Amino acid sequence: MFMLKPVTFAICGCGCRGLEAYARYQKLHPEKMKIVAGADVRPERLTMLREQYDVPEEMCFASDKEMLTQPRLADVMIIATQDQQHVEEALAALDKGYHLLLEKPISPRLEECMALLKKAHEAKQAVVVCHVxxxxxxxxxxxxxxxxxxxxxxxxxxxxxxxxxxxxxxxxxxxxxxxxxxxxxxxxxxxxxxxxxxxxxxxxxxxxxxxxxxxxxxKPEHAPQGAALRCLDGCACKDSCPYDAEKIYISNARSGLRSVGKGWPCSVLVSDPTEESVYEALRTGPYGRCVYHSDNxxxxxxxxxxxxxxxxxxxxxxxxxxxxxxxxxxxxxxxxxxxxxxxxxxxxxxxxxxxxxxxxxxxTSNEFAGHGGGDMGMMEYVCDLMAAGGIDGLxxxxxxxxxxxxxxxxxxxxxxxxxxxxxxxxxxx
Ligand SMILES: NC(=O)c1ccc[n+]([C@@H]2O[C@H](COP(=O)([O-])OP(=O)(O)OC[C@H]3O[C@@H](n4cnc5c(N)ncnc54)[C@H](O)[C@@H]3O)[C@@H](O)[C@H]2O)c1
Structure with a gap:
């Protein structure tokens, strides 16, 4: 019987989007998607990539640059680092011959968006932006x-x-x-x-x-009287404050660990969210700050x-x-x-x-959860586009x-x- 080969992917930035939102498609459709390489500056994310997706040690790289100095490793590179890193990585990946699944925003700088547009036209490779x-x-x-x-x-x-x-x-x-x-x-x-x-x-x-x-x-001028700089530092307003970090990350039905479990948003605080690790992040990290006393x-x-x-x-x-x-x-x-x-x-x-x-x-079934089915819908579309040899995506x-x-x-x-x-x-x- 004729079997289609899965489209191969390298993930640049194995964070929330790279490793949690998009990689998940391989678990649903291993016949369509195969992750063969990845890069992240956080070693624990590479451990997750190895353990969850069987990516061999020698195909896990400690930075975008390290992966991008290799010859082309996959059909498609997913670029899911932070906003201001995308274009430099995308230009280098196009030079290596990758098709791209590029996180939005392309760049906060218009001239960089235009530079990528020009390069994509010259390269004649697919650049699909994640407008899920x-x-x-x-x-x-x-x-x-x-x-x-x-x-x-x-x-x-x-x-x-x-x-x-x-x-x-x-x-x-x-x-x-x-x-x-x-x-x-x-x-x-x-x-x-x-x-x-x-x-x-x-x-x-x-x-x-x-x-x-x-x-x-x-802003600080809206802090209620008695608000502490960190929610867990004896804040006098804790009970009445809907923005209290302990509510948001532990008990809130829409976002807290006890209802939502280990996924987003708690997975942003720590790679392996447990009550202990989330409380520790709230005591010491940015997500435990008072919303009126952040640097936003x-x-x-x-x-x-x-x-x-x-x-x-x-x-x-x-x-x-x-x-x-x-x-x-x-x-x-x-x-x-x-x-x-x-x-x-x-x-x-x-x-x-x-x-x-x-x-x-x-x-929307649980399998297709994530932006109303958009995350998995896009992965399906990209795998089909690549399998058909197309470059002009939706x-x-x-x-x-x-x-x-x-x-x-x-x-x-x-x-x-x-x-x-x-x-x-x-x-x-
Ligand atoms: N399409 C959407 O709907 C959607 C939704 C949320 C976020 N985003 C975008 O996706 C991108 C990623 O967001 P996220 O929430 O996954 O962030 P994240 O911080 O969870 O993931 C980014 C990952 O990149 C890694 N990284 C940083 N520097 C690196 C480097 N030099 N080399 C390799 N890896 C590096 C980080 O360690 C991290 O794991 C952002 O640009 C964000 O705006 C898109």
């Missing part, structure tokens, strides 16, 4: 419905990213994306996914953006107004201040409207004058750069107090 939302049933069904013209010509889109108070405190007050200079501005780090989805749903180019937003709340500077809420071609107007809101972590969207058109909540996984379609149609996209670098231009221009507008910015002028600078 396009691979969810929810957004795929919505996009298909809009392309079929079910609501006529699109006039407006309104989208909200509900980050969730505990997720925001974890990643953007205490965690890796709290300082925009060291990583990326919030609108790029978190919301380049949303910019990408809005561009995809509109089916037209974005022409102008205007943005407002601020870091309003997570990224915004906690932001809005973007956009004008697209064909007179489509779009609004987007990102807010930290929600109970749950999900996205909502409403699109209006000349013949109807459609709205939905990605968490609920249903679309409510109204063709004007007709009864409501509810499109139930089903529940979230190719060309499409992704558009979302980055939108996000970076929105940030420039916000910093300028809400100036209207033309994207053509912005990207020509």
């Amino acid at each position: 939302l396009r691979y969810t049933r929810f957004y795929a069904a919505l996009e298909a419905l809009l392309r079929r013209g079910e609501i006529g010509k699109i006039e407006t889109i309104d989208a909200v990213e509900h980050v969730a108070y505990w997720h925001y405190a974890h990643s953007y007050v205490r965690g890796n994306w709290r300082r925009s200079e060291e990583t990326s501005p919030m609108i790029l780090a978190k919301s380049c996914h949303d910019m990408d989805i809005l561009r995809w749903l509109a089916g037209e180019r974005c022409l102008k953006v205007q943005s407002f937003g601020a870091l309003d709340y997570f 500077d990224v915004v906690d809420h932001q809005t973007v107004n956009m004008e697209f071609e064909n007179n489509i107007t779009v609004t987007f809101t990102m807010t930290a201040f929600t109970e749950t972590c999900h996205r909502t969207v409403k699109v209006t058109g000349t013949l109807g409207d459609v709205e939905g909540d990605m968490e609920e996984n249903k679309l409510y379609l109204h063709r004007f004058g007709q009864p409501e149609q509810v499109i139930d996209l089903g529940s 979230t190719s670098v060309d499409a992704s750069v558009e979302s980055h231009v939108m996000a970076l221009a929105a940030e420039a507008s916000r910093v300028a107090g809400g100036a209207v910015i033309s994207l053509d002028e912005f990207s020509a600078q």
Whole structure:
């Protein structure tokens, strides 16, 4: 019988995304994916790579550079290091002949995004950027419905990213994306996914953006009286504070070790989360800091107004201040409207004058958990694309750069107090 060989992968950065989100696909589909090499500066992550995925010792490298000085080791390199490392690694990997699965954001610097775009065109290798939302049933069904013209010509889109108070405190007050200079501005780090989805749903180019937003709340002046610098250091406000680190990492039903188990977010604090190791991290590490006394500077809420071609107007809101972590969207058109909540996984379609149609996209199985099925959906897509010898993916670098231009221009507008910015002028600078 004819057997297809699995697509081989080398993982650059075996952290949350590299080793937990994407590598997991091999466990579901070993016939499609085989991890053959990996690099990380944290030895414990390489131990996990060896133990969980059988990668031989000699194919585990102590840094990106060490792996990238080897000849090409796999068909695809997954680049899942931190935001500002991606482009240097991606350029070197393209030179070695790898196809790329590249974490977003490509880079917080527009000139680096453009340099990668140019290189990808010259190299004629696939560069798929991890805009995982396009691979969810929810957004795929919505996009298909809009392309079929079910609501006529699109006039407006309104989208909200509900980050969730505990997720925001974890990643953007205490965690890796709290300082925009060291990583990326919030609108790029978190919301380049949303910019990408809005561009995809509109089916037209974005022409102008205007943005407002601020870091309003997570600052020392909002600390309640008696707040300690660390939650476990006898904080007088512990019982009433929803942001208390012990609640978020131990007891909170949505994020705590006792409910969610060893995975994200506790796996960010320690590689092997147990009550003992998590408490130790809270006593000594950054995730035990008071949310009002961290060194964060990224915004906690932001809005973007956009004008697209064909007179489509779009609004987007990102807010930290929600109970749950999900996205909502409403699109209006000349013949109807459609709205939905990605968490609920249903679309409510109204063709004007007709009864409501509810499109139930089903529940996401545990196997496909992670961004509403987007993480595994993308891995499936990439393995199939590679097996077919394709290079132009659904979230190719060309499409992704558009979302980055939108996000970076929105940030420039916000910093300028809400100036209207033309994207053509912005990207020509
Ligand atoms: N697509 C998405 O939906 C999504 C979601 C979350 C994060 N991200 C992005 O994914 C990227 C990784 O995020 P994460 O949460 O996995 O972070 P992480 O910190 O858990 O993982 C990064 C890994 O890179 C390793 N590393 C650092 N320097 C290295 C070097 N020189 N060589 C090799 N390895 C090195 C770190 O030790 C770490 O294990 C970020 O750019 C982030 O913005 C994307």
